Each structure stands twice: as C-alpha cells, then as structure tokens.
Amino acid sequence: MSAAVPSPGVPDALPRYGPGPRRVVITGRGAITPLGLTWDETWAALLDGRSGIAPFTQLDASDLPVRFGGEVKNFRAEDHLDHKTVRRLDRTVHLALVAAEEAVRDAGLQVTPETAPRAAVILGTASGPARNAVTAAKAMAERGPRAVSPYFFPSSGVDSACGEISLRFGLQGSSTSMTTACATGSTCLGEAMRMIRLGIADVVIAGGVDDSLTRVDVNGAAVSRALSRRNDEPERACRPFDTARDGFVMSAGAGVVVLESEEHAVARGARIHGELAGYGATTDAYHVTAPHPDGLPAQRAARLALAEAGLDPDAVDYINAHGTSTPKNDTTEIKVIRGVFGSHATRVPISSIKSMTGHMLGASGAVEAITALETLTAGRIPPTINCDDPEDQELDFVPHKARDHDVDVAVSNSFGFGGHNAALVLRRWRPTH
Template sequence: MVKVAVTGLGTINSIAKSKEEFKENLKNMKIGIDHISQFDTAEHKVKIAGEVKDFDPTQYMDKKLARRYDRFLQFAIAASKEALEDSGLNLTEEWKENAAVIVASGIGGFKTLYKEFLKMEKKGPKVVSPFLIPMMISDMASGVVSIEFGIKGPNFNTVSACASSLHAIAIGTMLIRHGYVDVAIVGGTEATIDPMPIAAFANMKALSTRNDDPKGASRPFDKDRDGFVMGEGAGIIVLESEEHAKKRDANIYGYVEGFGMSGDAYHISAPDEQGLGAAKAIKLALKDANIEPERIDLANCHATSTPAGDIAETRALRNALGEHAKKVYIQGSKTLFGHALGGAAAIEFIGLILQMKEGFIHGMPNLQNPNDELLDLNIPKETVEVKTQYAIKNSFGFGGHNVSVVYKSL
C-alpha cells in the first residue's frame, strides 16, 4: 500500500497565527478564549468565543481579493500559504497538475450571508452583493486555494459538520493511496463568530454560558462542563505519497497510517450515549493502520466540553482500546482555542503532529473536577514531556458523523 506522508503544516486560530507560535502556545497551555469583540453581545446569552484577534488578510492577499473573500476564505488562504511554504512544494510547478485540494467547511460564509441579508431587509434586493454566492458557499475554500496556487487536480470540499476536516484528511489519504494524485492539500476552515450562529447554538444549549470566566469556560471531561465555546480559524496539511516526498527530499513529519468512518444512525445532534458509532470508527482506523490498540500512545479527542459528548467519546475509547484505554494519554485541545466547527479537526490534527514531533503532550488546564467515569483514565492537567509514536485523532459531527485517523510520528 502507498504510504501517505505529512510534509507541510499551516494554521491560524485563537492562540496562534503560525505553526511555530501554535507549538509554543500548546506547550504553555495558552487559552485564546475571551469576550467576543466582533459584534455587540448585549442581548446574547453567550458572550465568549475563541477569536482570531488582529487578523489582517492583506498580509496574505491583496486588498481587492480580501474584500471579495469571506473571513473563512481568508483563513484558508493564510493557512495554505504557510503549509505550502513549510512543505517546500511552492518552489516548483510540476506537482500542481497531479494534486488535490480538499478544504472543508461545515458552514461556509455565514458572515457574508448574514450581512447581505440585513442589507436586503433594509434597502431591498438591488443592494445585494453579486459576490454573495461565491463568498458564501462552503466549497469555495477549496476553490480559492486551488486558484491562488494554481493546483489543477481534484478540487472539492467535505461537509459533515464538526467532522468535516477530518473527513477531508481521510479522503485526501484515500486519493493518494489509490494513485489518483501524488499530493493532497487538505484541512478545514471556519468563521462563524457572528450573531446568528452564536444565538442558534446558545438556544439549543450547546454553548457554555460561563461568560464571567472565559478562560475557564471550555472544560472537557470536567464535571462542571456546560457546553462548547465557539472558535474560528483554519488548519491545512500537505499530504504526499512517500515516494513523491522522498524523491524531492522533503521533510516528513510522519504518516497517516489509517482512518475509519462511521455513522451513529441515532440523532441529529446528540451522540449515541454508548459511543458505539465512534468506537466503530476507531476500530476501523486501527484495522486500516494494521496495528493493535496497545500501540496507541495518545488520543487527541473531539472533546467539545458538552455533557453528553465527552462521556460518549470516553466510552468509545474504552470499547475500542479495551484495558489499554487506561494507559493512553488523553487530551482535548478545544479547551485552549475553542471549537472551530468544520475547521476544528484539522487545527487539532496539526497540534497533535507538532506535539509528537517536539515530545510533549499539552495538559488540560480546566480539568479541576473530573467526571466520575474518567477517574481511571490518563488525562494530564499539566503539560507532560514524553515521546509518543502512534496517536488516534477523533472527530464527530451533528448528524452522527464519526471519523478517526491513526497517525505515526517519526
């Protein structure tokens, strides 16, 4: 089977605007959650989020393009530039004919849609921007990355709510394995810190209302967790066949060893309480990677900080890993930078890769009172210096979408 290597990383999120800054802030457990500054929250139940502060899109594109791109598209370009520079692929042209772009977004250009809707309500249909549709549709992240860098292979997005960008990584891996492409630019992007999404998620009681303590609001696995905190940003990963990467003497971080995908067939927003669908995805990923559960050192969990989700996921880990689940390091990175929905898994996967490369596992600073079911599990509160080789990354989405990926670090 063709081995799929990771050769480039790029991210922008609430704690970092580069992979190097991301690595340091993960290690130091910096929390990027604060009071929302992008709109007036006076009438909102939820007033906190993990915002990308002081973002200037003109650092990554000219002003004309920036005006025509929704924030989620701007993030995609910014992260892709870093990932391609990191990979060294931007030094040549020949690879672009046989490369895929799969940049996911769960929601797309909601900011633009909401702004244009308000304009139409106030002044009528004539004022609606002719750029609304291409600024809004979620596939356009893949489109603009392809256009910006001249990449001419398969070009599409994956939409599966919060599992979107891990699906993108899995599908990119599949395309390389089967010889359709040599390179896949994969990941996700999201920018939904806006009045309507915040109100909608709040009204369905999915968001934390810990407005008086923003940095303590996202608390995966803690008894006092009360919902997730909205985040934003992008994560882009360059995947290559091992042969293609070695032929050009690329720096290889590690390998996507296996993936598994499943559906809960249970509920539109709630997870299966026993985590059976999630456990199936993990088992399929292990089977695809051809490794035993005992080889897994680290699990970077979906861990949104919702009452039902965190427990279902830990039950899934016990089901899939058996007694070894008690020995695996377990973490949830949303505690630091919030939940970027369709972009979340890619950002977290990059964080996982950086931690494994540098030999540490970031702690869970808000885990003060672990849920009773978790007391025998290995969830560090502080950063641990340890070398790990195999990890599992989980991501789950509304609609019962489950994805797990096995990663091997060098």
C-alpha cells in the same frame, strides 16, 4: 428474505491491509486559531496551557445569552492577500488561504505545469462563508437589492475556500469541499489520504475552516443549549471531561496540511513531519445532535483507523480527544476510549485542546490532527486545562500542564452533529527503505 443488519459496534471482518501500497506522509502544516496566527504560535500557546477564549470583540453580543468565544484575534487579511481578493471573499476563505500558504511554505512545495494535474484539494467547512451571508441579508433588508455585492453569489458557496486554494496554487486535480459537521477537518484529511493511496493524486492540500461567529450563529447555538454560559469566566468555560462542564465554546480557525505519497515527498527531498497511517469513518444513524449512547459506531471508526494502520490499540501512545465539554459528548467519548483501548485506556495520555481553543467547528479536526502530528517529533503533549474533577478518575486527561512523553503513534478523534465519526492514526515516519 432481507439480510441481517450487523451491530454497528461489532468489529467483525475489519480490513487489515497494513500501510498499503502507497504510504501517505505530511510535509506541511498551517494553522490560524484563537491562540495564534501561525502553527508555531498556536503550538507554543498550547504547551503553555493558555486559553484563547475571551469576551467577544468582533460582534455585539451584549443582548445575547452567550457573550464570549474563541475569536481569531489581530488577523488582518490585508497583511497577506491583495485588496481585490480580500474584498470579494468571506473571512472564512481568508483564513483558509492564509493557513494553506503557511502549509505550502512549510512543505517547500512548488507546483509545476507537469505536477499540477496530480495535485488536489479537499477542504471543508461546517458553516461556509457565514459572515458574507449575514452581511448580504442585512444590507438588502436595510438598503434594498442594489446593496448586495456582486461578489456575493460566486463567493457564498461552501466550495469557495477549496476553489480559491486551487486557483492560488495552480492545482488541477480534483477540488472538493466536504462537510461532516464538527468532524469535517478530520474527514478531509482522511479522504485525501485515500486519494493518494489509490493513486489518484500525488499531493493533496487538505483541511478545514470556519468563522461563523456572527450574532445569528452564536445566538442559534446558544438557544439550542449547546454552548457554555459561563459569561463571567470565559477562560474557564471549556472544561472537557470535567464534571462541571456545561457546553462547548464556539470558535473560529483554520487548519491545513500538505499530504503526499511517500515516494513523491522523498523524491523532491521534502522534510517529512510524520505519516498519516490510518483513517476510519462511520455514522451513528441515531439522532440529529446526540451521539450514540454507547458510542459503538465511533468505536468502530477508531478500530477501522487502527486496522488500516496495521496497529493494535496497545501501540497508541497518545489520544487527541474530540473533547467538546458538552455533557453527552464527553461521556460518550469516555465509553469510546474504554471500549477501543480496554486496559490500555488507563495508561495512554488523553487531552483535548478545545479546552484552550474552543470548538473551531470544521477546522477543529484538522488543527487537532496537526497537534497530534507535532507530538510525534516534539515529545510533548498539550494539557486539558480546566479539568479539575474528571468524570472518569482512572483516565489520564493530562490536566492543566503539558507533559514530556515519547509518542510514536497518536490517534485523533472527531465526532460531529448528525452522527459523523472520524478517527485518524498518525505515526512517526520511518523510511520504507
């Protein structure tokens, strides 16, 4: 006799193990986005309600159905990396390396031969080194087999970025690349947290990256009807939770954090930005692109994350929404928020920074977690721009302008094609002793 399969949305027997034997804190953050080449630049633009979405300048999109996106502007890998490294690696890896360097600097982290075996990397990408692949295919088609760079094969894997980060900083713990589509960045942070909790590592550099703004990738997303087609007003194209939304905006970026066990961070006198207190991950098992219509597995991910943090939904002061601006995703996320938070849903501020950054794919969850982290210390919440007529008039989407708000606990949602769901709970850090 087969066992009964429980409903994916029923929260029966959720673990409630509080902060766990090892608390996990964030000591460094780095980001490169369409809004800035550092985290500080990105954060300032978010608070200003600035859009980073504009007509493409790095590819010829004149004959494409979508001619705009969120490019990383004014980024020169040569300003940060040596010539040989720049030449042999894809731009995606350039972004990841530079964001990781910012995070490590911010953390004041120095890896020694003694600490290296317990320092790890989990960094993912949804698309991998896409530009390298397109360039190599084009060169081979036009000039023959000898035109393909000898660097192509060793640098074309999805693990390229995490391997290069390990090499650059001398990290000898596990080096892992994970992909859960648009939830990748959040998944990597959550799984890194688990490594530290379980005592496998003391330090993990974690995050996500993508720069797949090629003619092939943009056109592919466009013909699948996933992208907004507001070519005449790109800065208003990404409209999370607005009734006039018509698709997401494809962007590039990288987000990286340094996670440590609390005792490791305190022992070395690190500045602690906040605590990563909970993580939940589920899968819809419903459709290759469409979310579960009731969002039940996504609700369970959020409940798992809150349970791990030992918190009730009413304790949450801010929700950083996945908020892609696609009709189905935003409707489902509203159901998720209402389902998890109940009457508190109408009292908690919710915003989607994708309204300004666009969708950075594998990087989005990591950058959005950094955003939620920043609200804990800054006491300010970035807005959802272009949200003129919200689908749910009772929810507070922080429209148009940033807001002062005291945040002690924040939740960051991420959902990906294929039904991947990840939720993170970030909390203001208070020492154990």
